[in-house]
Amino acid sequence: MDTDSPALLAEDLSLSYGPLRALDGLDLRAEHGEVTAVLGPNGAGKTTAISCATGLLRPDGGSIRVLGQDPWRAGPEHRARIGVMIQDGGLTSGAPAKTLLRYGASLHADPLDVDEVSEHLGIDDFASTLVRRLSGGQRQRLALALAIIGRPELVFLDEPTAGMDPSIRRRVRTLIRGLARTGTAVVLTTHLMDDVAGLADSVCVISRGRALASGSVDEVISDHSAGKGAASLHATLRDVAPASLDALTADLRDLASRHGARLELGSGGAADLEGVLLDLMEEDA
Numbered sequence: 001m002d003t004d005s006p007a008l009l010a011e012d013l014s015l016s017y018g019p020l021r022a023l024d025g026l027d028l029r030a031e032h033g034e035v036t037a038v039l040g041p042n043g044a045g046k047t048t049a050i051s052c053a054t055g056l057l058r059p060d061g062g063s064i065r066v067l068g069q070d071p072w073r074a075g076p077e078h079r080a081r082i083g084v085m086i087q088d089g090g091l092t093s094g095a096p097a098k099t100l101l102r103y104g105a106s107l108h109a110d111p112l113d114v115d116e117v118s119e120h121l122g123i124d125d126f127a128s129t130l131v132r133r134l135s136g137g138q139r140q141r142l143a144l145a146l147a148i149i150g151r152p153e154l155v156f157l158d159e160p161t162a163g164m165d166p167s168i169r170r171r172v173r174t175l176i177r178g179l180a181r182t183g184t185a186v187v188l189t190t191h192l193m194d195d196v197a198g199l200a201d202s203v204c205v206i207s208r209g210r211a212l213a214s215g216s217v218d219e220v221i222s223d224h225s226a227g228k229g230a231a232s233l234h235a236t237l238r239d240v241a242p243a244s245l246d247a248l249t250a251d252l253r254d255l256a257s258r259h260g261a262r263l264e265l266g267s268g269g270a271a272d273l274e275g276v277l278l279d280l281m282e283e284d285a
Contacts, residue, residue, distance in 0.1 A: 005068060007032050007154045007185030008053055012062035014209075015048055022048040023059065024209035030154070030202075035176060035186040037200035041281055045209035046189050050156050053187075054084055067153055080108065083152030085143050085160060091131045097142050098127035101149065108150035117145050120175060122168055137163035144172065154185045161195055173199055193274045205277060207284045217273055224276045 008030035015023040023045050030036040038046050051057040052064055055071035064071065069078050092100055098118055105111035118124050121141045126134060134142065144160050160176065161169045176199055180186050190196060196203060196217065203220050205213040213220045240248060 006030060006065075008036075008064075008066050008187065010049065010053070010062065010064040013049065013052060013059050013064055014061040015052065015057060015059045022209050023052070023062075025062070026206060026209055027211050027214075028204055028206075029214075030185045030187050032153070032185045033180055033183045034201035035180050035188055035199045037188045037190065037196045037203045038206065039189070039196065039203060039277060040206040044206045046206065047158075048209070049206070050084075050158075050187070050189070054082060054156065055079065080150065081153045083147040083150060083155035085147040085155070085157045091139065091143060091146075093130070093132035095131055096128050097123055097131060097134060097138070100131060101142065101145050104146045105149045110151060111149050112151060114149070117149060120171060121145055122171070135163070137165070137168070140164060141168065141172075144175075148175075148179060152184060154187070155179065156187045156189075158189050159191070160188065161190070161192060193277075197273060203273070205280055207281060212280045212284060213276070221272045221276055224279065 006029050008028065010026055010028040013023050013026040013028070014021070026045060026049060028038070028049060038049070040046055048057065052059050053066050053071055055066075055074055058072045066074070067078065067081055071078070095103070098114070101118060101123065102114050105114050118127065121144065123138075123141055123145060126138050129138075131139070131142070140160065140163055144157065147155055147157065157176070161172050164172065173195065176186055176188070180201070188195070188199065200217055202215060203213070203217055204211055205220065213224065215223065237248070
């Protein structure tokens with residue numbers, strides 16, 4: 001694995017579907033050992049960008065390198081180094097869940113242990129159930145398992161925690177963070193800001209096929225605030241006595257008011273990032 005260069009580097013990427021400009025000079029970068037979140041509304045160009053990165057689409061202009069190669073011209077050996085989380089409709093509907101996972105593992109030279117992955121993601125609970133009878137959350141877990149079973153150097157995950165209960169969502173987040181620690185580059189698309197704030201090392205916000213903001217979560221938030229002539233201050237208060245909570249809240253509101261600031265209790269990265277995302281979408285409308 002060459003970690004000296006980015007796992008994914010797209011520069012000035014463009015692609016059109018007839019008169020529709022899906023990608024319009026997009027810059028996107030993902031590093032080995034990091035989780036990169038690609039954010040934006042439906043139709044922003046996220047799926048098109050990933051299709052270019054996986055060699056399914058050939059861009060009209062710009063350049064894209066994935067694991068050091070042009071994905072459009074890359075062969076099977078290169079594609080085997082990349083994992084993609086297939087969404088509903090891409091799984092073989094007539095196979096039992098764990099049988100399909102074992103088959104996926106058999107396609108790789110050094111796969112992860114099927115039983116360990118199955119147990120960690122709770123697939124054992126529906127191992128013998130046909131794919132077509134799985135719930136949405138169960139399909140998501142199976143699709144995630146298939147994407148990572150081959151130990152990819154780069155993996156694309158589309159809404160990996162959608163439809164999952166909180167306990168499974170926590171396991172998935174732990175799994176994704178563990179993948180990055182082993183050196184895998186993870187590219188994550190999601191509408192759940194909690195996932196982004198809890199997982200992402202870097203963020204790229206795109207709209208109309210171009211990047212509006214990029215950097216770490218804190219950088220994107222602070223840069224956006226600075227551009228509006230404001231700043232954000234984050235603090236965590238620990239060991240607060242429950243009986244003092246109401247009085248402390250009132251004091252904090254009074255303090256913020258005296259300084260002309262807006263207090264958002266219980267926010268932090270996820271809420272602030274969602275606010276930035278909404279602002280950027282409104283500005284780009």
